[in-house]
Amino acid sequence: xxxxxxxxxxxxxxxxxxxxxxxxxxxxxxxxxxxxxxxxxxxxxxxxxxxxxxxxxxxxxxxxx
Numbered sequence: 619x620x621x622x623x624x625x626x627x628x629x630x631x632x633x634x635x636x637x638x639x640x641x642x643x644x645x646x647x648x649x650x651x652x653x654x655x656x657x658x659x660x661x662x663x664x665x666x667x668x669x670x671x672x673x674x675x676x677x678x679x680x681x682x683x
Contacts, residue, residue, distance in 0.1 A: 649673055649680055 646667050653659040658679050666672050673680070
């Protein structure tokens with residue numbers, strides 16, 4: 619599958635994959651743990667953070683105090 623793709627295109631593909639993992643996996647987990655430690659969200663609230671745009675609700679708590 620990736621044999622006919624140029625080196626530059628492979629680098630672009632890896633960049634997109636890693637950016638996706640950072641934005642949707644890593645940031646979701648770290649934001650959840652920060653909100654959990656501040657007792658703003660319950661343990662069951664993890665799935666709420668998977669919904670796109672739901673972290674905006676907690677923006678002030680995540681990034682300012």
